[in-house]
Amino acid sequence: MRRTISLLLVFCLLLSVAVLSGCGKKAAESAALNDCGLIHEPEFGGVYITSAIEDFNALGFRYGDSVDIAFSNGYTLTDQPYYNGYYTENGESLLVGYPGYDYIKVCINNGDDLWDIAGLTEDDTATVTLNQSGKYLDIQNARDIHYTDERADYDSDEIFANFRCVSVTGLKPGTLYRSASPCDNQHNRATYVDALIQAAGVRCILNLADNEEKIGGYLADSSYNTPYFQSLYETGNVLPISLNMNFASAEFQQKLVGGLAAMAEHEGPYLVHCTEGKDRTGFVCLLLEALCGASYGEIVEDYMITYDNYYGINRNDDADRYTVIVEHVLDPMVQVVAGDGADIRTSDLKAGAEAFLLNAGMTETQLASLEARLTA
Numbered sequence: 001m002r003r004t005i006s007l008l009l010v011f012c013l014l015l016s017v018a019v020l021s022g023c024g025k026k027a028a029e030s031a032a033l034n035d036c037g038l039i040h041e042p043e044f045g046g047v048y049i050t051s052a053i054e055d056f057n058a059l060g061f062r063y064g065d066s067v068d069i070a071f072s073n074g075y076t077l078t079d080q081p082y083y084n085g086y087y088t089e090n091g092e093s094l095l096v097g098y099p100g101y102d103y104i105k106v107c108i109n110n111g112d113d114l115w116d117i118a119g120l121t122e123d124d125t126a127t128v129t130l131n132q133s134g135k136y137l138d139i140q141n142a143r144d145i146h147y148t149d150e151r152a153d154y155d156s157d158e159i160f161a162n163f164r165c166v167s168v169t170g171l172k173p174g175t176l177y178r179s180a181s182p183c184d185n186q187h188n189r190a191t192y193v194d195a196l197i198q199a200a201g202v203r204c205i206l207n208l209a210d211n212e213e214k215i216g217g218y219l220a221d222s223s224y225n226t227p228y229f230q231s232l233y234e235t236g237n238v239l240p241i242s243l244n245m246n247f248a249s250a251e252f253q254q255k256l257v258g259g260l261a262a263m264a265e266h267e268g269p270y271l272v273h274c275t276e277g278k279d280r281t282g283f284v285c286l287l288l289e290a291l292c293g294a295s296y297g298e299i300v301e302d303y304m305i306t307y308d309n310y311y312g313i314n315r316n317d318d319a320d321r322y323t324v325i326v327e328h329v330l331d332p333m334v335q336v337v338a339g340d341g342a343d344i345r346t347s348d349l350k351a352g353a354e355a356f357l358l359n360a361g362m363t364e365t366q367l368a369s370l371e372a373r374l375t376a
Helices: 002-020 054-056 137-141 190-200 212-220 228-234 250-263 278-294 294-313 319-339 351-357 364-374
Strands: 034-041 046-049 067-072 075-082 094-098 104-108 125-132 178-179 204-207 239-240 268-271
Touching: 034 364, 046 125, 046 364, 075 137, 075 190, 178 190, 178 228, 178 278, 190 228, 204 228, 204 250, 212 228, 212 239, 228 239, 239 250, 250 351, 250 364, 268 278, 278 319, 278 351, 278 364, 294 319, 294 364, 351 364
Parallel strands: 075 094, 178 268, 204 239, 204 268
Antiparallel strands: 034 046, 034 125, 046 104, 067 075, 067 125, 094 104
């Protein structure tokens, strides 16, 4: 009898430990994660569910699955795609296990902050259950692309740094450059960007990713080695505006207008960058290209150089993925500039860009100054 009681006590103890560790996980075959803690991710607006990605996948979840998410305050999301990247349309929610993240994250892609929308607090928890296995696997497979941070894997410094001079109709040659970050070295590219912008004679940088505090942290790092960027920063020629990715939001547009108005008060050539020089940089550059008179085709060509640089995706070598990225990533950005209901391939994108900036708070005088700086 005593032995039976002892075994029962040991079993109960082990069960308690299992529940208290790792958010109270169910067995792997049930593909469920129960009562997991939450952390607010305010920079891009989302909710970390405190399960490591590998632990979550070990429960039986797979990228491309459909999942249901229930928060303890009663807010629910059903039929959510689970991807390893931000593969939904703008404004659509998803669960993402992005490489390098500590935890899985649920958010609205390029949209408002889900933490606020759901009314969450740090005392709330989340339960994730499998809705349908592999429902979104086709999109996962098409968009599942990766790059390395090793210079030896790329054919040139320019490709590695995703650095180029933007060249489209109406834009003054040698005026606008775009690249990965010259100060945030998390992808080992900053030193290369620094040398390239110095060689190009860049005189003003619109930094879309950082604020003053972040830049101060980069400069204080003992491994910091981008002296040209530092010289521009110390002379007031770096304009950090710390954008999120919700380019349809008032906050994004107001910050961008402030940054572009300030940029127009400086002499070029100009560099526009975020972290990778891909999404936020892509939107701002297509907006400026449209403002100068570029066609939809020219905007596509410039934007997709980034995907060729990082992933080797181009019309000739990977036409299917090329098309998916244009249609699902770039076209929604162009639509924001063109306006709701406009045909992005035939509409007057210059007029759309002007209306976008004016509606976001730019004055006619500021807009004229910006155009004068950029156009031939």
